[in-house]
Amino acid sequence: MNNDDNYGNNVPQIVAFCCNWCSYAGADAAGTSRLQTKPHFRIIRTMCSSRVEPDLIMEAFRKGAWGVLILGCHPGDCHYKNGNYKTDRRIRLLRKTLAQFGIEPERLRLDWVSASEGARFTRIVDETIEAVQKLGPLNLAVPCEVIHE
Amino acid sequence: MTRIRPNYEDRVSAEKPEETIYERWVGGLLRYIDEEKNMRIGVYVCHCGGNISEVVDVKKVAALMGEQADVTLARDYEHMCSEAGQKIVLDDIAEHNLDRIVIAACSPQFHEKTFRATLVKAGLNPYMLEIANIREQCSWPHFDYPDYATLKAKDLTNIAVAKVRLDEPLGSKAIPIGKRVLVIGGGIAGIQASLDLGDAGFQVYLVEKEPSIGGKMAQLSRTFPTEDCSACILSPKMADVPANSNITMLTNSEVVSINGYVGNFEATIHEKPRYVDVDKCVTCRVCEEKCPVKVPDEFQEGMKNRKAIYVPFDFAVPYRHLIDESVCLRLTKGGEVCGLCQKVCPHDAVDFNQQPRTHEIVVDTIIVATGYDVFDARLKKAYGFGKYENVINGLQMERIISCDAEGKPLRDIGKRIAFIQCVGSRDEQVGNEYCSRICCMYATKLSQLLKRADPSREVYVFYTDLRSFGKGFEEYYKRAQDTGVKFVRGRPAELTEDRKTKKITIKVEDTLSRQMLESEFDLVVLSTGMVPSQGTESISKILRLNKSPDGFLREAHPKFKPVDTLQEGVFVAGTVQGPKDIPDTVAQASAAASRAIRLMNQGELEAEPITAQINEDLCGACGTCVSVCPYDALKLVEKEEKKVAECNEVLCKGCGSCAGACPTGAAQQKHFKTTMIRAMLDAALGVDATPGKEA
Amino acid sequence: MSKPKVSKPKVAFYWCASCGGCEEAVVDLAEDILTVADAVDIVFWPVALDFKKKDIEAMQDASIAVSFINGAIRTSEQEEMVNLLRKKSGLVVAFGSCAHLGGIPGLANFSDKAGIFERAYKLAPTVTNPDGIYPQTETQVPEGSLTLPVFYDTVKTVDQTIDVDYYLPGCAPPPDLILNAVTGILEGKLPGKGAVLAPDKSLCDTCPLAEYKPEKISIKDIKRPHEVVHDPEQCFLAEGIICLGPATRSGCGERCIKAGMPCRGCFGPTRDVKDMGTKVLTSIASLIGIETEEEMSEEELQKVLAKIVDPGGLFFMYSLPSSVLRRRRIK
């Protein structure tokens, strides 16, 4: 993702982790139905939402993401029985932790999208883009070094 | 490498650490590039016949990709998935010695397999491939932002390039697959699939929740457009099921859980007691005469009564009595109440002490054929179904005509009869947008059967559109018109009942002549559509099958895998996948059987190659992964006097839960290693690849 | 050792933001320290010996064989000193948790200078400071001007300040590891640069309670150590007490565990882990109510999670400055 000037400097950057079976297919369904979304997100596919390690989410923020979306199958529908329950618990705890780091929990969203819910996928993405646009960039890399005197 | 002390060896790793804390933030993408390996990546950007190229500047994307490190060549082409497209890849691999391929095209769900096969043909490992989804994720959802779409397509391709650099060849184990199939649902779809499989020598378990197999087809009068008597063509097939030595039939039974995977599904089936010993009962019906309890007969759609002890219908299979435990006096009240049937049974077949039974079976594949339910017309309030006695549904009309034909009329139907089409279908108000595909033709059939049986009847069909797409359907519709059935284009808004005469008045605008019509009928038949059955709901949960927006089960691919599901080894047949008529259902059932046979005849299957992998140098045997694995694939084992986690690659399905939970980074998922996901993340965020530049 | 006195390797010890425990640890080597002291020439050790900064400045670059630096970097003086030592030393060893990971002083990264000063010099119950006077880097007094080092907003690890060759983990590092490291350096038998001089496996590997661990753990409820009586024959996690052992490098000698306390992670993460705190987080969270996860109601789940009052402070207890985010965001 790029903050190229021809696309405006204040372009939100969102990373969306989608599981192969439901949410990735849901994103495909949104595309197939030609539902238009804002383009400021990049999908990274994993087999199940439970593969996503919270440290990678931390890294995403550190490396410039304005927001991170984790999308899995609806509870009870995980292709691997119950991976999404693990995801749910981790993300809840991570959101609480992020608040201590001064990162608004709204920047990290976990939601469920089934393979047929193209419209739901589009809505979640649009909502997230809108929410982080209000919050603005995190600019973490520089302030880490800031020395106030 | 020198070591500090002999006894220090087991405490300090010999190798240079993968990454020191100091190096933590130094270097972005470049860090992942192993220069010595000298990779040769080929990138192919597909036009998809305009689907992509009309929005995304594919030439620009290819040009930008060509400048990336390790990319030997980048091309764009009209149709990458075509034979010509694949040939380009094959030729390039041969000529330019490519060792990794990135295809920027449609979603991997469509052609990942295709291109993996191409790589195999070229002598590469199939996992040295990445697909960048620039159609579903870019050109289609972002045609409102064409400039940005090109930028995004470049980014998505870049993510794939970052990933392919780290891809490693994968192989997999073979798992044996036997010849056992579980068919769930004993309607015509389940029967057909079971017979095909049984005849082909496969061992079939057919599970039906009702006391008899046969399903909805058993209730139909005749079948359109040939007007065969439904019972006459179905009953021999039903009888073939128990006669086939390869088929085990379990009626009155439900699947309650299924664990495992293709080649080893473990199913638990609950069989409800019949309270009648099927081996002793000869269906003499003596008991039935004596039984004092009368309840509406499901088979006759409630238009007649049956007893608490009964045979489901005249050609039921098994053709044996059973007791309805929800209404039987003895079984509801207990003690020595009633028990008349037991007293009169000449064969001592009644057994109130029968207990539910649980069957545990292991099968290799599963066919789901749980059928449909009739739309509950009460939800369409304006039509007064369930309130007005002269408003019935299509299936009731089937029963009326069947019974008339047998000379045992169910009810009086009068002289003026109207059909209303699309009840519960193509109707957003009730939440069903789809067409049920059978109602037009069954109304065409029923109306002309009524008219032919008594030409003095006046029969009207009020339709929205008349859809007669099948073989012989249009001719059949013409015949109905010739018989004198009147087809009126218009959807009645409301029905009203005359309190005294109970006749029904229909008010409707004839949308062809633009005239308002108002007319009174003796009987109104609602051509009710299909909805996903209750059984479908529960089985989709048990097997974790995806549903389409309409609630029916989703096939793996609408065109090329119409009976497969995303669960390997699980197939769908019949109306469980969507509304369809009998010929289509039977065709699909045979297709499902043959897909299952294709799988099982291989004798062995390739196990999932994307499994977990434990780095034994790091694993401290905390057991976190063992606890989270949903398939019990991980165990702590003793190796060189130390405990470590070990992955059973046959059991592992490759979800990566363990890798996501492992606190040491020892558990990794092949093809989705942390380093790989991190590389994708960096590419997605455009992290500067120059060492030292990154914060 | 028969080498002539002049060729004894020079060694320096220095402390930054630390508690002094690491210095104790060196002294604790007891008799062993004498062998060490005999083999080396200690040129700098502010806690024990009277050498001055200018003595170091006068030395040739890289003339000190090895500098052991403990403590995190939080002021300009510390930054200056470690830079000086880096220049003058062949090897630099980050000694102890604070130097290695930021340690307990690093938890200050959840706050910033203003917050810390306000707390320390104004709000603390033992302080009366109605005028809100805070320490200044320069204060004029009749005798001239007094200076103090700059107090940074952010605590840094040593390797975020200078190039570090090796790490000796622990709060404080146990004597056997120190001795191994020192001997290794003296004998020139060292692993690759950047290595943490402790085993790669996590603590469960050597934990005496591991044998009591059930095959599958499901954390039904989370308890804080003071809420239960710990069964010395049970794994802490199985009791619902959060233990950082699964994510922590071993080598500490399980001192806490043997004293009936769960691990708090002073040895830092294992080799490939970048963010120790979230590694603990993910493993603990993944185990919550595994047995009954599908039936667990929203309230039940929230109740269990609410028991983790301060996830940041708990999971990042020793590793905050070395974590991916390093500190609370400054807006």
Ligand code: SF4
């Ligand atoms: S979770 Fe990681 S460290 Fe723990 S047993 Fe599994 S692989 Fe080993």
Ligand code: SF4
């Ligand atoms: S990836 Fe890990 S958790 Fe998932 S099935 Fe395999 S071993 Fe089990």
Ligand code: FES
């Ligand atoms: S597969 Fe979608 S959340 Fe597990």
